[in-house]
Amino acid sequence: WPIRYGLRPAERTGEMAMHHLSPLLKQASQVCVDHGEGSWLVDTDGRRYLDFTSGIGVTSTGHCHPTVVAAAQAQVGRVIHAQYTTVAHRPMLELTDALAERMPEGIDSVAFSNSGSESVEAALRLARQATGRANIIVFDGGFHGRTMAAASLTTSGTKVRTGFHPMMAGVEVSPFPHAYRYGWTEEEATAFALRELDHILKTRTAPSDTAAMLIEPVQGEFGYYPANKAFMQGLAERCRQHGILLICDEIQAGYGRTGRFWSHSHFDVTPDIVITAKGLASGFPLSAIAASEALMSKGLAGSQGGTYGANAVACAAALATLEVIDSEQLVENAAHQGELLNERLHGLKERFPMIDTLRGKGLMLGMEIADDFRTPRGDLAARLTSAAEAQGLLLLRCGTEGQIVRWLPPLTVSSAEVDEAVARFTRAAEQVAA
Numbered sequence: 001w002p003i004r005y006g007l008r009p010a011e012r013t014g015e016m017a018m019h020h021l022s023p024l025l026k027q028a029s030q031v032c033v034d035h036g037e038g039s040w041l042v043d044t045d046g047r048r049y050l051d052f053t054s055g056i057g058v059t060s061t062g063h064c065h066p067t068v069v070a071a072a073q074a075q076v077g078r079v080i081h082a083q084y085t086t087v088a089h090r091p092m093l094e095l096t097d098a099l100a101e102r103m104p105e106g107i108d109s110v111a112f113s114n115s116g117s118e119s120v121e122a123a124l125r126l127a128r129q130a131t132g133r134a135n136i137i138v139f140d141g142g143f144h145g146r147t148m149a150a151a152s153l154t155t156s157g158t159k160v161r162t163g164f165h166p167m168m169a170g171v172e173v174s175p176f177p178h179a180y181r182y183g184w185t186e187e188e189a190t191a192f193a194l195r196e197l198d199h200i201l202k203t204r205t206a207p208s209d210t211a212a213m214l215i216e217p218v219q220g221e222f223g224y225y226p227a228n229k230a231f232m233q234g235l236a237e238r239c240r241q242h243g244i245l246l247i248c249d250e251i252q253a254g255y256g257r258t259g260r261f262w263s264h265s266h267f268d269v270t271p272d273i274v275i276t277a278k279g280l281a282s283g284f285p286l287s288a289i290a291a292s293e294a295l296m297s298k299g300l301a302g303s304q305g306g307t308y309g310a311n312a313v314a315c316a317a318a319l320a321t322l323e324v325i326d327s328e329q330l331v332e333n334a335a336h337q338g339e340l341l342n343e344r345l346h347g348l349k350e351r352f353p354m355i356d357t358l359r360g361k362g363l364m365l366g367m368e369i370a371d372d373f374r375t376p377r378g379d380l381a382a383r384l385t386s387a388a389e390a391q392g393l394l395l396l397r398c399g400t401e402g403q404i405v406r407w408l409p410p411l412t413v414s415s416a417e418v419d420e421a422v423a424r425f426t427r428a429a430e431q432v433a434a
Contacts, residue, residue, distance in 0.1 A: 036063025
């Protein structure tokens, strides 16, 4: 690929003289981006790609939305960094108000960080301090980040844990209702998961030792598995009964992606703590936790903060992101375009047997690639995404074997772009199936 991006022969050595990126960081594509616009990325050769990755769900308003760009540019000229435990600044204060308006009832206090992992750790710290309890229950297949505590809470795969042990103590893993993986009905998987949760509370972490349950209402990295109402309400009931906090990790599934502003609202539950990041600021690094002021006040002084948290430019971009979400009705668009995309992809499922199932909500859809015996085929999924790239469509994979092709376009995606993406993927699937 160096030749493709115009590097001189001296720069195409084995050491890649111009580039010193860690060899552990592997790009999913061979694209070197020059600029982006809406649902499209343009590489350094001028080739256009439909981007159905959205930077793993980050560019919620598409690439370089004019409203977001203008807000960020204006803020850069005022103040770039106003450290938020030293001084306050207007974008941060306005953003806390805007986020509080969109939170579940009773949640009215916000603390900012830079990344999803940081906010997961902030939520964990708050839960332990507020309850005086040590243990956290997470759910099989959850992805919560790469830092020490966040990785200790992650069970979507071993890549963030291997060679990193010993992990943080005090974590118990309970089943998630993965009906497809178990080969059961949704009802059977849900009943099993709740029975096992009750068993864990009797055998491994007493309720009096359990600070919180942390869950992705729609799992991301493991394969785009949504929870269901019976399961989520079962968790909420047990949390209420035992004084355990319910924490919803909305980092990938929140902010309109599933056709609701928060993915947990599909299941009629109210969490005690909400974690958000990714689509929050349309590409600027910003994350947050939100809880009631009463709960936040139970944390210890000095336990929240950070050098770059609530960066003024990122907060300005986040305010503009909310403005675009509201003015362009992007939550509704995610629901509508998600239905269209799901319908189109189900049509492909009938045509290509390697597409074993589809699942997800809104514009967060996962396509399981498997053989006739439901054996995951990560090799085929890799060939599909590579062939799609050659057709000008960028997609990512996930799952334990890399067998899930995930569909994650920006919330601004149009029906014409959905149809174009499916047409390009169809040509790629025809090549792989040939």
